[in-house]
Amino acid sequence: MTMASETLVRVRSENGVTTITLNHPERRNSLSMAMLEALSDVFTRIAGDDETRVVVLAAAGNVFCAGHDLREMREQFGSHDFQLRLFQQCSKVMQQIVNLPKPVIARVAGVATAAGCQLVASCDLAVAEQGARFATPGVNIGLFCSTPMVALSRNVTRKHAMEMLLTGELIDAARAEQMGLINRAVEAEALDETVYRMAATIAGKSGHTLRIGKEAFYRQLEMPLDQAYDYTAGVMAGNVQANDAQEGISAFLDKRDPTWKHE
Template sequence: MSEAAAKAAEAESVLIREDEGGIARLTMNRPKQRNSLSEELMRAMTAEFEAIAADAAVRAVVLAGAGPAFCAGHDLKELTAARSSADRGRAFFAETMQLCSTLMQAIVNCPKPVIARVHGIATAAGCQLVASCDLAIAADEAKFAAPGVNIGLFCSTPMVALSRNVTRKHAMEMLLTGEMVSAARAYEMGLVNRVVTAGALDAEVNALANLIASKSALTVSIGKKAFYEQLEKPLADAYAYASEVMVTNMLARDAEEGIGAFIEKRDPKWEDR
């Protein structure tokens, strides 16, 4: 394939993947639609996250959006078109919500940390994406919202991820008012980790991704899984579970190497095992 043909094919793809230095960068590529989550895009993203989960070369993931926005949520035109079917769209709506739920869980279940690179707007299912990622860095002009209430469609599925990231009062305020939240406010609420200027966004995201990629991939994957597992458990059960994870982790080669390197005052050499 010629370079021109390759570029044309990439331009037509709803999702672009670029790997470099152990970091996989996934870019939602529907700029004219503000990267709204069409059925095709959600299937492509889920497949890519599942592939990345099994790819030993990838140590961290960056999720970004092409064009003027991160993600504007579900593709409302696609959903509306389904109303012409005999069941008024019920089957398609159910399939769409299942696809969305599967995608969000694929991000959480991916053993590689996922960083959202947020610019423009992240609304409805787009805000859900940010909340589902492990970390998020936003440009200072970015805005967030769960605006379903404004169009008669409460953001019930975005609520699942949102309510697990910010306090109940903050989540309810976003869900009940549908109003836009600034990047600075999103930071105060705990929805994003850092807010930087638009010009510094890529550098900040890359620095964080590279820092994570420098750690033991085994240790990071153990920690990510344990983090989400213990959150859903009662306190005593969470400690019992986390203690067993620590024991298993201590028996790993990388823990032995890391502790030895610390004691010997040298840099560790990770083997990811």
């Protein structure tokens, strides 16, 4: 990572949990090209880091992420090439999260709007403080949230997604939990405890098993029912051959704790 990237994104690792923090609060942690490139670099590095088993995505300041940097976009109004590269880079980062062989938990404090809401929806799990707010408000400024729609529509029902996309209105954390955009809405003082307890629970599992399971989850979602069962039957049969699966089954039958080798 460059010095600029390290300024925009902070990374801290402990006990198998790596926390990635968006660190540009003065610009509401907006997804500028530089921020997106920094995030992409971090996810690329973490994908090959055997010590990391769970990722927490957080943000500095009182806004989780306000979406794309509109000032940057306005400066480039005359460049269709830049706008296309910006949205393609954003799409790349969102897919990196989904394809990352580690679970990603969004820790949401403050507002997550437009591509910021997309960022939350792209994570595998999300926990938000009760004061958090979410929206896809592009329609309010004449720019429909078409790329955020991809992640949003894969996490909530069609009518809930369309309501957010067509009205552009903010919803609170309780409503976001009810819709399935986030897993839990908690008191602000309980946010870190909840997030890192969840992360620690997951980090205590076999990293190899988590990698297999996350990949299979997203792949089977796009398949017809019969193909999904055929695919996952093969996944499980292969999973049984792994050292950790055999250790876990034996430990359960022997009434002892498993010792994972993450392979």
